Amino acid sequence: MAQVTTVDDVTVIATESLSKRFPRVTALDRLSVDVGPGVTGLVGANGAGKSTLIKILLGLSPATEGRAEVLGLDVATKGGDIRERVGYMPEHDCLPPDVSATEFVVHMARMSGLPPTAARERTADTLRHVGLYEERYRPIGGYSTGMKQRVKLAQALVHDPQLVFLDEPTNGLDPVGRDEMLGLIRRIYTDFGISVLVTSHLLGELERTCDHVVVVDGGKLLRSSSTTDFTQTTTTLAIEVTDTDEHPDGTRAVREALHARGVDLLEGGGGLPGAGHVLLLTAQGEETYDLVRDVVADLGLGLVRMEQRRHHISEVFTDSDAQQDTQRKEAVGHGG
Numbered sequence: 001m002a003q004v005t006t007v008d009d010v011t012v013i014a015t016e017s018l019s020k021r022f023p024r025v026t027a028l029d030r031l032s033v034d035v036g037p038g039v040t041g042l043v044g045a046n047g048a049g050k051s052t053l054i055k056i057l058l059g060l061s062p063a064t065e066g067r068a069e070v071l072g073l074d075v076a077t078k079g080g081d082i083r084e085r086v087g088y089m090p091e092h093d094c095l096p097p098d099v100s101a102t103e104f105v106v107h108m109a110r111m112s113g114l115p116p117t118a119a120r121e122r123t124a125d126t127l128r129h130v131g132l133y134e135e136r137y138r139p140i141g142g143y144s145t146g147m148k149q150r151v152k153l154a155q156a157l158v159h160d161p162q163l164v165f166l167d168e169p170t171n172g173l174d175p176v177g178r179d180e181m182l183g184l185i186r187r188i189y190t191d192f193g194i195s196v197l198v199t200s201h202l203l204g205e206l207e208r209t210c211d212h213v214v215v216v217d218g219g220k221l222l223r224s225s226s227t228t229d230f231t232q233t234t235t236t237l238a239i240e241v242t243d244t245d246e247h248p249d250g251t252r253a254v255r256e257a258l259h260a261r262g263v264d265l266l267e268g269g270g271g272l273p274g275a276g277h278v279l280l281l282t283a284q285g286e287e288t289y290d291l292v293r294d295v296v297a298d299l300g301l302g303l304v305r306m307e308q309r310r311h312h313i314s315e316v317f318t319d320s321d322a323q324q325d326t327q328r329k330e331a332v333g334h335g336g
């Protein structure tokens with residue numbers, strides 16, 4: 001396991017065969033994963049083990065087996081040091097209703113060891129960053145869900161951590177609130193250089209926000225890769241053509257002409273709009289583009305589009321053996 005302590009280096013979180021067993025359920029099952037600097041999404045359906053992993057990484061809950069390090073510190077022995085350097089936004093509502101955002105966040109800053117003046121200054125800066133400056137003296141009990149999520153985010157950031165764990169920060173937010181929260185999360189890294197581990201059961205939102213995505217399923221690692229690898233351009237070309245009087249089924253004419261030149265098409269339209277009219281084939285290089293263009297021109301058809309398909313993160317689940325899990329399908333369905 002890498003011994004690394006700064007976010008300039010490669011590993012921010014490292015786990016090795018990490019397991020957590022409760023009497024009735026295995027929440028984490030020999031999970032080995034390395035996470036580098038930047039914004040990392042930890043995605044999985046409800047019950048996949050995300051919150052359990054965060055609690056172990058904070059040193060709040062012991063693992064049954066295996067090891068983990070956060071910022072180069074062993075979670076089994078250095079929980080206190082880790083919590084000094086790491087901010088934590090818990091999933092569930094945990095805010096006192098009778099105090100203001102300012103009072104609460106100053107209190108959390110003091111708990112983290114900041115002197116009174118620094119605590120007040122950092123609180124003002126952090127509340128401004130999360131967009132709660134105007135309402136900062138009102139009692140939290142009167143806040144909307146979105147405002148409460150921002151208070152939780154502010155208290156995770158107030159002691160200027162190197163890394164933050166955000167557990168389902170978009171939970172309960174409407175689409176606008178969710179977009180705003182995702183923008184804030186992105187800026188935690190781009191503006192302040194604080195690395196982020198953010199959990200979600202919504203795949204689509206991670207695609208836009210994260211540099212790297214770790215997918216867990218039933219406590220096991222399903223996949224860990226950069227977001228660009230998830231969504232990278234494939235070599236699959238999608239082609240759509242017009243019909244003409246001479247070729248009333250232009251799609252078929254192209255298929256036959258390509259077949260005659262030794263190019264076989266892939267099955268199905270892949271759920272693309274107008275899928276019945278979409279031809280899919282594997283591009284072998286520039287010459288495939290030239291061939292398609294020539295075939296379409298020779299037939300006198302119009303080329304509506306010729307484009308490379310992109311993967312969607314959710315395809316990781318359709319590739320998985322455990323595809324039948326209803327709960328996870330729901331997660332994918334809502335991930336749009």
Ligand SMILES: Nc1ncnc2c1ncn2[C@@H]1O[C@H](COP(=O)(O)OP(=O)(O)OP(=O)(O)O)[C@@H](O)[C@H]1O
Nearest residue numbers: 022025026027044045046047048049050051052053
């Ligand atoms: N303290 C506990 N005692 C017994 N079982 C637990 C405990 N904490 C979590 N579990 C179980 O471990 C599994 C993983 O739970 P965990 O909360 O880590 O999932 P999650 O991915 O964070 O999902 P959610 O988003 O719903 O919190 C679940 O089956 C859960 O019921």
